[in-house]
Amino acid sequence: MSIPVIEARRLSKLFPVKGGFLGRSAGVVRAVDDVSFTIDQGQTLGLVGESGCGKTTTSKLVLGLEEPTGGSIRFEGKDLQELDAAGRRHYRKSVQAVFQDPFASLNPRMRVGAIIAEPLVTNESLPDADVRKRIAQLLELTGLPERAATLFPHEFSGGQRQRIAIARALALSPRLIVLDEPVSALDVSIRAQILNLLRDLQAQLGLSYLFIAHDLAAVAHMSHTIAVMYLGRLVESGEAGALSRAPKHPYTQALFSAALPSHPDERREEIILPGEVPSPLRPPSGCRFHPRCPQAMARCSTEEPQLRPLEGSFVACHLYD
Amino acid sequence: MSPLLEIRNLGVHYITARGARVNRAVDEVSLSLDAGETLGIVGESGSGKTTLALSLLRLLPTAARIVSGEVIFEGRDLLTLSDKEMRKVRGQRIAMILQDPLASLNPLFTIGNQVAEPLRVHEHASRKSAWARARELLRSVKIPAPEARVKEYPHQMSGGMRQRIVGAIGISCEPRLLIADEPTTSLDLTIQAQYLNLLRELQRAHGLALIFITHNLGIVAKMCDRVAVMYAGRMVEAGPVKEIFDAPAHPYTRALLESIPRMGDSRRRLTAIDGQPPDLAALPTGCAFHPRCPDVMERCREEAPPDVTVSPAHFGRCWLAVHAEPSRKA
Numbered sequence: 001m002s003i004p005v006i007e008a009r010r011l012s013k014l015f016p017v018k019g020g021f022l023g024r025s026a027g028v029v030r031a032v033d034d035v036s037f038t039i040d041q042g043q044t045l046g047l048v049g050e051s052g053c054g055k056t057t058t059s060k061l062v063l064g065l066e067e068p069t070g071g072s073i074r075f076e077g078k079d080l081q082e083l084d085a086a087g088r089r090h091y092r093k094s095v096q097a098v099f100q101d102p103f104a105s106l107n108p109r110m111r112v113g114a115i116i117a118e119p120l121v122t123n124e125s126l127p128d129a130d131v132r133k134r135i136a137q138l139l140e141l142t143g144l145p146e147r148a149a150t151l152f153p154h155e156f157s158g159g160q161r162q163r164i165a166i167a168r169a170l171a172l173s174p175r176l177i178v179l180d181e182p183v184s185a186l187d188v189s190i191r192a193q194i195l196n197l198l199r200d201l202q203a204q205l206g207l208s209y210l211f212i213a214h215d216l217a218a219v220a221h222m223s224h225t226i227a228v229m230y231l232g233r234l235v236e237s238g239e240a241g242a243l244s245r246a247p248k249h250p251y252t253q254a255l256f257s258a259a260l261p262s263h264p265d266e267r268r269e270e271i272i273l274p275g276e277v278p279s280p281l282r283p284p285s286g287c288r289f290h291p292r293c294p295q296a297m298a299r300c301s302t303e304e305p306q307l308r309p310l311e312g313s314f315v316a317c318h319l320y321d
Numbered sequence: 322m323s324p325l326l327e328i329r330n331l332g333v334h335y336i337t338a339r340g341a342r343v344n345r346a347v348d349e350v351s352l353s354l355d356a357g358e359t360l361g362i363v364g365e366s367g368s369g370k371t372t373l374a375l376s377l378l379r380l381l382p383t384a385a386r387i388v389s390g391e392v393i394f395e396g397r398d399l400l401t402l403s404d405k406e407m408r409k410v411r412g413q414r415i416a417m418i419l420q421d422p423l424a425s426l427n428p429l430f431t432i433g434n435q436v437a438e439p440l441r442v443h444e445h446a447s448r449k450s451a452w453a454r455a456r457e458l459l460r461s462v463k464i465p466a467p468e469a470r471v472k473e474y475p476h477q478m479s480g481g482m483r484q485r486i487v488g489a490i491g492i493s494c495e496p497r498l499l500i501a502d503e504p505t506t507s508l509d510l511t512i513q514a515q516y517l518n519l520l521r522e523l524q525r526a527h528g529l530a531l532i533f534i535t536h537n538l539g540i541v542a543k544m545c546d547r548v549a550v551m552y553a554g555r556m557v558e559a560g561p562v563k564e565i566f567d568a569p570a571h572p573y574t575r576a577l578l579e580s581i582p583r584m585g586d587s588r589r590r591l592t593a594i595d596g597q598p599p600d601l602a603a604l605p606t607g608c609a610f611h612p613r614c615p616d617v618m619e620r621c622r623e624e625a626p627p628d629v630t631v632s633p634a635h636f637g638r639c640w641l642a643v644h645a646e647p648s649r650k651a
Contacts, residue, residue, distance in 0.1 A: 050509035050512075157597045159597060188577060188580070189597075189598065189613075190594075191580065192580035192582075193593040193595075195591055196593050214509075214510065215582075216510070217583055221582035221591070244584055244585065245585060254511055258514035260537065260540055262538075262539065262542065262581065264542045264543075264562045270514065273515070276482075
């Protein structure tokens with residue numbers, strides 16, 4: 001087995017909440033709590049869960065935009081905390097991101113060529129001719145016309161802007177790209193273009209992806225492995241096909257049963273969860289899902305289930321103890 | 322029996338200040354809806370689906386002009402009603418749920434006040450009876466502890482709860498038609514499932530007709546009896562949901578269905594639609610979809626295709642459908 005590109009071990013991120021009299025601490029939000037996963041080279045990890053489950057915080061930890069309060073992230077086998085300045089620079093170059101809204105993520109005052117070249121200019125001292133060559137290469141790779149380099153972002157449609165954002169992410173030849181809802185702001189007829197492009201680039205360049213999205217069918221389509229989060233905890237992870245066909249954790253089951261059908265004849269057994277996701281400031285005791293779980297038992301409210309291997313995947317649920 | 326709603330040849334244009342640019346936001350749209358039926362109107366941004374819905378309620382922005390057509394609802398043409406008569410239709414006979422519940426609720430008024438308001442206005446209910454009814458309505462949309470919630474403000478609710486409150490306001494005067502414009506796009510998946518089921522329950526309980534405006538074919542598959550597909554302001558196909566999913570007559574519909582990832586066939590390459598939706602101010606000649614159409618023919622570039630009956634309740638607007646026999650399999 002080769003070394004995974006990213007390995008997160010027992011990762012935690014706590015945010016202190018200030019409030020009340022004179023900014024006294026009002027508690028902590030465990031945005032990410034004891035989460036472990038690996039992403040191998042050329043593979044995609046799909047991260048799913050509802051708002052507030054910690055997906056975005058996890059992606060920020062991976063991008064190095066937040067420091068973990070516990071646990072570690074290893075990049076190509078090396079712990080990020082132990083990297084020297086040169087190592088950290090290398091890491092920042094190797095891990096890039098593409099965000100949801102290509103209207104917000106591109107500077108409207110910069111020409112597309114400059115946008116794509118910016119990471120190159122700030123990170124590497126290349127001669128102008130090489131930068132221009134690289135821009136042309138990146139434009140071609142992402143299916144944009146060469147003359148795009150001289151235009152401004154407003155001259156492009158949403159799908160093309162997302163291609164520009166992808167070209168910029170590719171500029172430094174990264175190992176991993178964090179894709180945070182990369183198609184949800186795009187028109188339906190454009191989404192397939194971008195998903196296909198991402199899969200082609202992965203095959204061509206051996207990229208790894210951390211793919212975050214609400215659309216479960218898109219996640220299942222793009223991912224090799226899927227990890228499901230609920231209130232900061234990982235409740236299940238496993239091979240994408242197996243997990244989406246036969247989810248094991250009651251939350252995953254409810255989540256996938258709530259996914260919309262792709263055909264009117266498709267009738268899934270629907271598990272409608274009562275209530276809503278509780279506040280992460282006061283997560284329920286024991287298993288955090290127990291107040292909404294249709295199969296909750298007595299011990300679920302007292303004892304927190306640990307992530308355990310089960311038939312090739314990992315599940316944190318007392319049902320399988 | 323005549324349908325509850327019948328739209329005939331509706332055209333809505335957006336006109337700029339000096340009349341220099343005309344956008345045909347809705348063009349030659351005809352469709353009908355029976356009582357208790359659910360219709361999905363699908364399309365991408367700029368396809369005219371929201372303009373179509375707003376013109377039913379005559380809530381169009383000032384730049385918009387209804388240039389042709391009739392909207393017959395319960396036997397009357399809504400486009401010819403006086404403003405006063407129209408106000409009685411809105412909220413009382415036709416209600417609408419918008420995408421963002423926070424924008425549809427007034428942050429300065431209590432929930433009870435806002436749910437009771439249509440009852441006070443339309444049914445001249447007393448404050449006491451309107452508030453009692455408001456509590457009942459909140460219970461029917463499954464808001465826990467409605468007695469306490471009526472006194473609270475929108476910011477104290479979660480997104481799912483707010484959307485259910487908007488639903489409660491929508492059904493407060495027992496309308497015959499509820500128009501939901503992307504009602505669940507701002508909701509999480511499990512909350513979306515709760516909400517869609519709630520809408521279905523309300524529909525059954527009150528015999529409501531529903532129009533879903535959405536870009537999401539999954540919602541159409543789950544909720545709708547019939548679907549109308551819009552592209553660049555025109556209705557390109559309409560018919561029973563199952564028939565359209567099984568045998569779409571228009572290449573755009575077919576391409577949309579094939580471009581969506583499906584659970585369970587992850588290795589299949591998605592069929593992408595080339596290009597992008599056209600600018601309404603500079604529509605292509607002939608069929609508006611022709612520059613992106615995989616089956617484009619010479620005729621498509623010059624002449625707009627007519628409405629073709631594919632099967633009794635299924636219409637397509639494509640030259641292919643004109644040439645093919647009705648039972649053509651896509």
